[in-house]
Amino acid sequence: MLSRLKAIPWMTVGIAxxxxxxxxxLGFWxxxxxxxxxxxxxxxEQRAAxxxxxxxxxxxxxxxxxxxxVQVSGHLDIGKVFLWDNRVLKGQVGYEVLVPMTTNAGxxxxxxxxxxxxxxxxxxxEIDLPTALLTLQGVVVMPGDNLVSxxxxxxxxxxxxxxxxxxxxAKQLGRDLLPYIVQLNDSQAYGFTNNWHPLVMPAEKHLAYAVQWFGLALACFIITLIALHKQRKKHGNSRAS
Structure with a gap:
């Protein structure tokens, strides 16, 4: 029994x-x-209805x-346009254009x-936006924190x-802003392209990755068992000779 235990490559087993x-x-994640x-x-789906x-x-x-x-009405502050940097669309680098709008609700x-x-x-x-009173329709977006940026x-x-x-x-503007962004539905009407993707990766893609990770774990387990069996068999043959 002791010789069999000695024959097991414990470091390799531990790594496996x-x-x-x-x-x-990773699969469960x-x-x-x-x-x-x-x-x-x-x-x-529920809120879009x-x-x-x-x-x-x-x-x-x-x-x-x-x-x-959401539907918003107000005037744009076209003198204070923010350009959200490094936004990629179909392989091209660009900006997303963020403009403050003054409304009755803030x-x-x-x-x-x-x-x-x-x-x-x-x-x-070059950004060309209207100065007249606008009524726009869009979707409320809560921007996430980017700890790397x-x-x-x-x-x-x-x-x-x-x-x-x-x-x-808001700090750069020197005045308060509502804690969310309105993503315009009809960007094309103002010469822009809607680049909003609420779900960058669908649930099905994550399920496929989970299956892959579980499959790799199973494959690693089987390969480790086969390697241990061969190691024990080799050790047994060497003792017999």
Whole structure:
């Protein structure tokens, strides 16, 4: 029995077990993400079925207000345009154009959509927006925090920003903003392209990744067993000779 235990490559077994545990953990994480995406897809479907709400209605909603359709009326501050940097559409780098709108319910950022970046970094795209009273329809978006991104301080307008945080952009404006963004539905009417993807990866994709991780864990387990069996058999033959 002792000789059999000595024949087992314990370091290799330990590494294999750690790899299996890691792959299982990744598989269960993908299952968790799939469940989250399914719930988000249900929320999108349910809220998209509603008639557009006013900003006053949105502000009275309890909890997370993301994905509600909304209608806003007000005037744009076209002198204070933010350019959300490094936004890619069909392989092309550009900006998403964020403009403050003054409404009866407060000032809110409107995401008009994507515009292609000029060839040189020193150049900024030309933005032409109306100054008259506008009534727009869109979707409420709650921007996520990007812990990797570092905000670069710029002067002048339009102004590039690395992430669309209403809290941070309010500081640059020097006035309050509502804590969400309205993603415009009809971006094309103003010369932009809607680049909003509420679900970057669907639940089915996460389920497929989970199956792959579990399959790799099973394959690693079987290969480890086969390797141990061959090692023991080889050790037995060497002792017999």
């Amino acid at each position: 077990l750690l790899a299996i545990l890691l792959m299982l953990r 993908q299952l968790s993400r799939a469940e989250q995406k399914q719930l988000r897809a249900q929320q999108l 509603n008639n557009p709400l006013s900003l006053q209605d949105i502000n009275r909603q309890p909890g997370n207000v993301a994905d509600f359709p 000032e809110v950022l409107i995401n008009f959509g994507w515009i292609k970046a000029p060839p040189l970094r020193t150049q900024l795209p 570092r905000e670069v301080s710029e002067s002048g307008w339009p102004r590039r920003v690395q992430q669309p945080s209403p809290e941070q952009l």
